[in-house]
Amino acid sequence: MTDYQPDETSPSSPQVIVVGRANIDITVRTPQRPQPGRTTFASAPATTTAGGKSLNQARAAAGAGARTTLVANAGTDEWGTFLQRALTDAGVDVSYFQLIPSAPTGVAIVEVTPDAENHIVLALSPATELTADQVRDALRRLHAPTVLTQLDLPPDAVHAVLQHHRAETLIGNLVPHPTLGSAVLAALDLFVCNEHEAAAILGRHHAEPTTAAQELHKLGPRAAVVTAGARGAAYSTAERTKLVPAPHVHATDTTGAGDHFLGTLTARLTQNTPLGQAIVDAVTVATAVIGGD
Template identity: 30%
Template structure:
């Protein structure tokens, strides 16, 4: 049994009052003696100018709730939701995406304009907007089928982009996925820049498990931070427990792997440590966009405070992320919190 697996087993067997952080080893990429409080202050500072560039799809979800006959069109897409979440947190953000000159595209355009997010629309030869059929179960969980179009002719980011975020359909749907990989490779080689991937696995667009895994491993190889859900990892690595699957991603080169566990919280793995935090208990309306709210908070933390690597810094970042996701779950659809809402919820947790 590896160190990481032992650490997670120890967490699960520990008393509830001790289930905040489980870790071991000394991180190789330390924070130079900075305290958790200083990292928490930096990552949540609203005045930090570091820009996040988000590259990926925007789409229209055709939302079908269990027990209802009506299908509701809702603009969304994981990268677009992340960009909106970052914008609400006050983070300078640019979304690089595509959509078609079609009725769904008009819905997307109006939605993006209403959010206030800075958008760069890449030219798309197909001229189609991606559609997703979202099935919402009685417990609020969602599953998806896709009619995907991701073929940007060119991808470019503002010169002041400090953090690049991508993943989801953009990482596996060709021909755009190859361009995304090249952009990540280019930025990853630039000192002072950080590349982050949210795998957000969608087997409906690539049912070949081996091909999907290879695409994710290639992407992980040109990133500093990779994030996935436990469900993502279970599909990609069906024979591995989540901590071991996270280690498989780390083996490709990232400094940090983050894994969300739904209502159970999240854990983070570095080369030498595992840290886990529990999620707040909330009344769940639905889970749409929860992972995107989590990711927005993670990117905001990285842009403000750098990639967390010490145990205390990881715990502080994860607590902020699971709280953002929990707030989103108390509302209908993808509705991430503002910075004021997130700060208030965190203050209430520690009151």
């Protein structure tokens, strides 16, 4: 990734295009997860915030200084309008963030336990899932050196991203849609996932994130990164495999940390930062999120 050189772009054109999903997060903090047939009382009032992997990543990339456009959909309800406003406030271009008439916006229920772990249930809104035509139209009209996409989108939408050859760097995230399989990783310049997602792809959990990163790299991407929570993040390229440790903090909530990591990493690569240093910067930002800074 150190040879990455973005094309010259006009001041108004995006540097990063994020393709994926946006939804509302309803977060509750609980002393423990509910047992079957029992009710657990939250330790604080529920909060409603803008969320979704790609929305979070787009906001993080914009916060790290990259001109960023999000390609995603939401409904024409109050929540869709809320998401659009949150993106605009964060400096993300919403020209291709569409509000679909009569469609509900997706919702994620996030339970945060005292150990700072999050347990998420996402209620997708099928009517707001990206279509291949929407993806092709956006990428045909936009030009950015970097495209970051969720690989668990509907297969036609993912194929539309992969067939887009104008980006210098194509980054994929999450476990690929089941009908795509791990073969899709070979089309990527960079693949990023967490330890649990790596285990789902590789069929087994590796105690060392560096081993998981190496195994993912063998599946074809030019580079693979595995985030490992408090341990930091491991990466593997043709030249090296390395663990970037995370500074120690008292974790309060891990929700969104991986998205801040990836958004920052994407911005840094677009800014010509070498991969190793970009990961150091991304780990620092993600650690601050975990610690509540």
